[in-house]
Each structure stands twice: as structure tokens, then as C-alpha cells.
Amino acid sequence: MLASRHLLVVLVLVLVAALAVTGYSLYQEKKQPDGVEISVGKNGLSIKEK
Template identity: 55%
Template sequence: MTRNVLLLAVGALVVVVGVLGYSLYEEKKQPDGVSIELGSNGLSVEQK
């Protein structure tokens, strides 16, 4: 029984690490296309 609980805990940890890694990857990934920013210097348009 304790071995099953240990395997379940390790599996859950692997899933959590995978989800967090994918989330960080998506957050850091630069979007493709055009970036439009409105700041104190006016309108800025950049193609990515």
C-alpha cells in the first residue's frame, strides 16, 4: 500500500513539474506578428 502511495505522489509531482514547465515556456515565448505600443513617446509599431 505504501508503495502505491509513493508512486502516486511521484506521478503527481511529475505532472505538476510538466504543467509548470509548459506554463513558463508559453509565458516566455515571443508572439509572432506585430507589436503595437502606446507610450509617452507616441505610437510604436514593431514587426516581430
């Protein structure tokens, strides 16, 4: 009985940690970086200031 309760607590903690890591990863992906963006496409060179 006690082992199953500990297992449940561990599983909940792992799920919470995975959710936190996923949320932080999505936040970093959506955050706009400061500086200059340089890209090369079919229309030539493009430089945008952020």
C-alpha cells in the first residue's frame, strides 16, 4: 500500500516536471530575440532589425 502511494507521488512529480519543461521550451521558442535577423531566400538577402 505504501509503495503504491510513493509510486503515485513519483509519477505525479515526473508529469509536473515534464509539463514545466514543455512550457519553458514553448516560451523560449515564442520569445523574440533581440538584434538582427538575416535570411537568404528566393527574393535575395533580407535583413530585419528586431
